[in-house]
Amino acid sequence: MRSQEQPQPKLREQANAALQRLSPPEREALLIKCWMSHDARWFMAVAREYGLEAANRLNRTAAHDVGEVEARRIAHALEVPAARTVDDWLLTQEIFLALLGPDLADYQVTKVGSNAFQVHVRRCFASENAVRAGISDHYECGMFARITGWLDAQSLSYEISPPLGKCLKAAGDECLYRLTLRFAAGSGHRDGGKAKEPAAGRST
Numbered sequence: 001m002r003s004q005e006q007p008q009p010k011l012r013e014q015a016n017a018a019l020q021r022l023s024p025p026e027r028e029a030l031l032i033k034c035w036m037s038h039d040a041r042w043f044m045a046v047a048r049e050y051g052l053e054a055a056n057r058l059n060r061t062a063a064h065d066v067g068e069v070e071a072r073r074i075a076h077a078l079e080v081p082a083a084r085t086v087d088d089w090l091l092t093q094e095i096f097l098a099l100l101g102p103d104l105a106d107y108q109v110t111k112v113g114s115n116a117f118q119v120h121v122r123r124c125f126a127s128e129n130a131v132r133a134g135i136s137d138h139y140e141c142g143m144f145a146r147i148t149g150w151l152d153a154q155s156l157s158y159e160i161s162p163p164l165g166k167c168l169k170a171a172g173d174e175c176l177y178r179l180t181l182r183f184a185a186g187s188g189h190r191d192g193g194k195a196k197e198p199a200a201g202r203s204t
């Protein structure tokens with residue numbers, strides 16, 4: 001009896017050859033676009049099934065939790081040391097943004113004190129998607145919830161102002177947040193111990 005053919009090794013070789021047509025930057029950009037497409041469609045699927053309030057709440061939770069996981073993985077892989085100063089943190093934040101999607105937002109970071117900085121977002125993929133989907137009046141920020149996940153991954157205590165909530169751009173305001181960091185040993189921020197509600201924040 002003739003043995004069954006096993007085509008996978010040859011197919012895998014052909015698939016790998018096809019992928020070689022993409023340069024590393026092209027491959028990264030394609031993966032990021034695919035992930036962002038999933039992100040937007042996941043949000044809208046939840047919104048259709050359970051309503052925008054539930055979608056916003058779950059999106060904030062998921063973004064924060066993903067932020068914690070990816071921050072630990074990236075810091076471990078790149079041997080990024082724990083931040084001890086604002087300058088340390090700003091470099092760490094830039095490393096994360098450069099890897100995860102440098103073209104997803106147009107932003108400016110400004111130091112406003114020895115332990116504080118502002119992030120001014122001029123363009124944001126999430127806000128643009130919310131406008132295209134017709135939900136900008138109800139969309140709540142998930143991008144900064146992801147950043148708070150990064151901060152929590154490093155056990156950094158922080159304050160954010162204004163508190164996270166409705167998308168500032170959707171409200172017709174500038175997307176401008178001030179973050180103040182505390183570097184005391186062993187400190188950490190958990191919004192009263194509730195890591196699952198990162199978007200509430202604490203206003204300064």
